[in-house]
Amino acid sequence: MTSSPMTSDSYAERWKMLALISLGFVAMTLNWFDIAPAFDAIGTEFHTDISTTAFLISLFLLGYGIAHVPGGMLATRIGMKRTLVLGLGLEGVADSVSGLCRNYPELAVDRVVAGVGASVFIAVGFGAVSVWFEHHETTVALGLADGAAFSVGAAAGLYLWSYLDAALGWRVALPLAGVLAVSTAVVIAVGFRTPAEKKTLGGAAITLDGLRESLGNRQLWIYGVTLLGAYGA
Template identity: 25%
Template sequence: MNTSSDRLSSEGGLFSQPKAVWAVAFACVISFMGMGLVDPILPAISNQLHASGSQVSLLFSSYTLVTGLMMLITGFISSRIGPKRTMIVGIAFIIAFSAFAGMSGSVWEIVGFRGGWGLGNALFIATALTAIVGLSTGGTAKAIILYEAALGLGISVGPLLGGELGSISWRGPFFGVSVLMSFAFIAILALLPRIPKPKARISIADPFKALKYPGLLTLGIVALFYNFGFFTLLAYTPLVMELGIHQLGYVFFGWGVALAITSVIGAPKLAQSMGAVRALRLMLLCFALDLAAMGVWHDSKTALVILVIVAGLFLGVVNTLLTTVVMGAAPVERSVASASYNFVRFVGGAIGPWLANKLHEWFDSVQLPFYFGAFIVILGIVVTWLGRRALSGVDTSGGH
């Protein structure tokens, strides 16, 4: 029986993939741009639309909350209209709502349209992972690494594009995503073959039923705590660094590049050498210490820049390890496991950015949100210990 470490290090050509896989991967890159795209323009939106930090942070909260909630229906929809149509509908939502966000006149309009964007994102990304795994050559592990590489590339390019377009207008990055996602729409339409529907239709209740498996539930809770810290970094740090739009774009570009590299290279090596779960604990600890260090040196721009980029090294490994072990955490369809896991974890992504900025406003403390984020990530490590019996099964699962 293969371990998750073996799956991550299995032989097979990562880049020898059908055109359809590259079309989906390209669309993933553009979709994931939406996560970091708004980082460089958060201060500009706050200043020009007279919004507080907690209000601006809702651009992340509405996006991730709707994404998480809608994950519950992605399998239901996909099993009825097919994965390809589900992805196309999701991309169409992203194109429309990113353009609407660019035309907004208030921060509350952007928050609302980001929620619609999250709906499209949910329909697309859950189905995209299933499509890449199903169509790729080289096995599940290589497909997941390719997916995470697309995630890392999108996250890294997003802030860079956001900085360049945002220097013209804060509306530019939103329109940029709409245009780029239109190209992805055409690529998926032309290159992706019809993917058969699942033999059994998935009900809305199936993702909830999947959470009865201890391994999947434990990983979801770990990812919830992790995402809290992840989005504290993503949505709070740009507002306290006091850098220009271009500078923020370059900083988070470096962060995203670090994330992309370790998601492809670092995760397989660590999983092979020490096991996926132990490697996950180590990287979560490093991330928590990184957040705490941001709190200690919050008044140094240089220190914050370095710590943000270094954080990307840890986050890339965590993302890949979590996605890999989740695929074997429960004897259910991959799409159902993904929906359950993403529903739980995105709750942390929704709460994290808003609460981080609220803590800053309530206590007039720059460092407190960093310390609190580190504490929440530590709770994720505690959960891996409390659920170690369930995770021992995940670490020796051969997938399904």
């Protein structure tokens, strides 16, 4: 009989995996929101008005939106852990080199790439938590990762990074957040694993039957519409 994560892995191991993914959520949202405190400095340097500068947030969301489905397919093909590391690493690298951008178009492209990385990470971020938990613990774990950790990263990007921008300048503060994301990706690469009995999470072939089953899943569409409403709000 196949054992569940609750019986085959220790209690401490599950919460260790949650801690690693939660760190990933903090780093992901930090590199999402850290651009906002730099708007004034970027606008002054690149001679853009506030609406044009603020459009950098929308460009991040453009990359974030278009990569969700490809990110999920990538996870199926190369496995959950590699996808987590690749997504967060890509976002971190994009923010790490943002300080080298010579003009607004270069920074705009950089933000789209960062959004793609964040999307790839979050495409399996929820799953990376839920595969380790069952029943009521799943709700608690997802609340800590998607709720608390997500909010901590956003708050750090909006508030803490305003002080770093003032002290170091945006060309140093943004790459600093990027380095933190890359470092977190390395930590996840070293420490994260999926439950031993869930072998398909290490990578599997993408089939038409699998795609049909996913696209025909009623609960999936309900979840998607709910998220659309939440992000819209």
